[in-house]
Amino acid sequence: MTPSRTVPPPHLATLLQAMPKAELHLHIEGTLEPELIFALARRNGLGLPYPDIDSLRRAYAFQDLQSFLDLYYAGAAVLQREEDFYHMAMAYFRRAAADNVVHAEIFFDPQTHTVRGVEFGTVIAGLDRARRDARDTLGVSSELIMCFLRHLPQESAFETLAAALPYRDRILGVGLDSGEVGNPPEKFTEVFRRCRELGWRTVAHAGEEGPASYIWSALRDLKAERIDHGVRCLDDPRLVAHLAEHRIPLTVCPLSNVMLKVYPSMERHTLARLLEAGLCVTVNSDDPAYFGGYVNRNYLACFEALPELGARDAYRLARNSLDASFAPETDKQAWRRRLDKAFDGIPTG
Numbered sequence: 001m002t003p004s005r006t007v008p009p010p011h012l013a014t015l016l017q018a019m020p021k022a023e024l025h026l027h028i029e030g031t032l033e034p035e036l037i038f039a040l041a042r043r044n045g046l047g048l049p050y051p052d053i054d055s056l057r058r059a060y061a062f063q064d065l066q067s068f069l070d071l072y073y074a075g076a077a078v079l080q081r082e083e084d085f086y087h088m089a090m091a092y093f094r095r096a097a098a099d100n101v102v103h104a105e106i107f108f109d110p111q112t113h114t115v116r117g118v119e120f121g122t123v124i125a126g127l128d129r130a131r132r133d134a135r136d137t138l139g140v141s142s143e144l145i146m147c148f149l150r151h152l153p154q155e156s157a158f159e160t161l162a163a164a165l166p167y168r169d170r171i172l173g174v175g176l177d178s179g180e181v182g183n184p185p186e187k188f189t190e191v192f193r194r195c196r197e198l199g200w201r202t203v204a205h206a207g208e209e210g211p212a213s214y215i216w217s218a219l220r221d222l223k224a225e226r227i228d229h230g231v232r233c234l235d236d237p238r239l240v241a242h243l244a245e246h247r248i249p250l251t252v253c254p255l256s257n258v259m260l261k262v263y264p265s266m267e268r269h270t271l272a273r274l275l276e277a278g279l280c281v282t283v284n285s286d287d288p289a290y291f292g293g294y295v296n297r298n299y300l301a302c303f304e305a306l307p308e309l310g311a312r313d314a315y316r317l318a319r320n321s322l323d324a325s326f327a328p329e330t331d332k333q334a335w336r337r338r339l340d341k342a343f344d345g346i347p348t349g
C-alpha cells in the first residue's frame with residue numbers, strides 16, 4: 001500500500017500555486033468572510049445573531065447542504081447597497097488573482113436579494129463594476145452566471161428572468177442551485193428553455209447530494225453544458241461513459257464536499273477516480289469563506305490527501321478548467337500557452 005502523503009512534494013505545491021487556472025464554480029455570496037459580514041452589518045445598521053466574528057466562524061460546522069444554506073442565506077442578508085456587492089466581489093477577485101486564477105465564471109443568487117427588497121439592478125451594478133475593475137487592475141477576466149434557487153417554484157425563476165432582461169448583456173448564462181434533493185432539474189425545464197432562446201449558456205448543480213438521475217435530467221431537460229459537482233455520477237457507469245464521450249465538464253468542489261459530508265474525509269474523495277474514468281474534471285471552491293479556503297487550498301487539500309495524484313493530474317485539472325470555460329477560444333489559447341510554460345520540462349502527457 002502506498003503510504004499516505006501529508007505534504008505534497010515542494011515542486012508540486014509550487015506548481016499548483018503557479019499554474020494558471022479558471023474557476024468555474026464559485027458562488028459570490030459564498031465569498032463573504034465573517035469579517036466582511038460584520039463590517040457590512042455595522043455599515044447598514046443591521047443586527048446579527050452572533051456577538052462576534054469568532055462565534056460566527058464557530059457556527060460553520062455543517063451536517064449537510066441544508067444546514068449550510070441556512071447560514072449562507074442569513075449571511076447574504078447584510079448585502080444591501082451597490083458598494084456592498086462591489087466590495088464583496090473585489091475581495092474575491094484579489095484572492096483569485098493571488099491564486100493565479102486567470103478567469104472566473106461567477107454564480108450569483110438574485111432571488112436571495114430581491115426577496116429582501118434589493119433591486120436586481122443594484123446587485124448587477126456592483127458585481128459588474130467589480131468585474132471591470134478586476135480585469136483592468138488585476139488582469140482577471142470574469143463572467144456572471146445567474147442561478148435560480150431550486151427550492152422556489154419555477155414561477156419565481158420566471159419573475160427573476162423578467163427582472164434580469166434589462167441587464168441580459170451583462171449575464172453569460174444561468175445555473176441552478178440551493179437544496180437539491182426533492183427539487184430535480186426537470187422542475188425548471190420551461191424557464192431554462194426560455195433562457196437558451198435568449199442565447200444564455202446553461203449549467204446546473206446536480207449529483208452533489210442528489211442521485212445520478214438528477215444529472216441525466218440536467219442534461220436531458222435543461223441541456224446543461226456543464227454539471228456543477230456531479231460526483232454522484234460514479235453510481236451510474238452508463239452516465240460516466242456518456243459524460244466522458246461528450247466531454248461534459250464536472251465542476252468539483254473538494255473542500256465543500258468534505259464540509260457538507262458528501263465524503264467523510266478528503267482521503268475518501270473520488271477526484272482521482274473521476275480523472276481515471278477520463279472525465280473532464282475541474283477543481284473549484286464553491287463557497288470558500290464557509291468551506292475553509294479558496295481554489296488553491298482546494299487543489300492542495302486533494303494532492304495532500306490523495307497520493308496517487310501527481311504533476312500530470314495537476315496539468316490535466318488546470319487544462320480542463322481552461323477548456324471547460326465559456327471564454328473565447330483566443331483567450332483560451334493564450335492561457336494554454338501560459339499553462340504549458342508553467343510546466344516547462346515537466347512531463348504532462
Ligand code: HPA
Pocket residue numbers: 027030065072177178179180205208256286287
Ligand atoms: O454547493 C452548493 N449547492 C447548492 N447550492 C448552493 N448554494 C451555494 N452553494 C451551494
Ligand SMILES: [Zn+2]
Pocket residue numbers: 025027177205228286
Ligand atoms: Zn455550488
